[in-house]
Amino acid sequence: MTMPQPARQIEVLLVEDDPGDVLMTREAFQDYKVANRLHVVHDGADAMAFLRCEGDFAGAPRPDLVLLDLNLPRMDGREVLQAIKSDAELASIPVVVLTTSEAEEDVLRSYSLHANAYVTKPVDFERFIEVVRQIDDFFVTVVRLPNR
Numbered sequence: 001m002t003m004p005q006p007a008r009q010i011e012v013l014l015v016e017d018d019p020g021d022v023l024m025t026r027e028a029f030q031d032y033k034v035a036n037r038l039h040v041v042h043d044g045a046d047a048m049a050f051l052r053c054e055g056d057f058a059g060a061p062r063p064d065l066v067l068l069d070l071n072l073p074r075m076d077g078r079e080v081l082q083a084i085k086s087d088a089e090l091a092s093i094p095v096v097v098l099t100t101s102e103a104e105e106d107v108l109r110s111y112s113l114h115a116n117a118y119v120t121k122p123v124d125f126e127r128f129i130e131v132v133r134q135i136d137d138f139f140v141t142v143v144r145l146p147n148r
Contacts, residue, residue: 010036010140013063015047015080016098017072024125025067028132036140039063044075048083051090063093065139067132068115070099070106078109085114094143096135 012029016022022040029038039060041047047068050057066084070077077097084090094116099106102120110118119135122128 010064011061012036012038012065012067012136013047013050014038014040014067015042015044015072015077016040016067016069017042018069021069021121021128024128025132028129029136031129036136037061043073044077044080046074047072047080048075051084051093066093066095067098067135068095070097070101070110078113081110081113081115094139096139098132098135 014022014025016025022042026038026040029036039050041050046057047066049055050060051063051066053060068077068080072080075083077099081095081097084093084095091114095114096117096119097106097110097115098119098121100121107118117135119131122131
């Protein structure tokens with residue numbers, strides 16, 4: 001009988017401008033998993049700088065997963081998603097849109113821009129934590145991510 005391989009540490013980039021949502025996401029990751037590292041940027045321009053290892057993010061690790069809010073300052077999440085998926089160096093990084101918007105047009109546009117998933121943030125604290133845990137669990141234990 002073979003033993004399951006321990007989950008490798010994955011790098012997760014959270015692109016979120018709401019401090020409360022950042023705090024809840026950090027809590028979900030800290031309480032649930034130790035096999036990942038959560039990096040946070042607060043706007044779309046910093047997200048692209050992080051992904052491209054530019055400026056203050058020159059030493060940033062390549063994320064294995066991006067959790068992306070749509071409504072962001074400086075560069076909104078739709079623009080970030082389009083930039084990621086149109087860049088040959090970044091396009092293979094899975095992007096989960098994690099947003100408050102339930103608008104069908106946002107869902108359709110996100111998928112047309114090649115989002116890997118679209119998740120509406122629950123307003124209930126416990127449900128929000130559970131959703132983040134499920135996303136994390138899916139991408140850490142179920143999905144096979146490319147080797148860095």
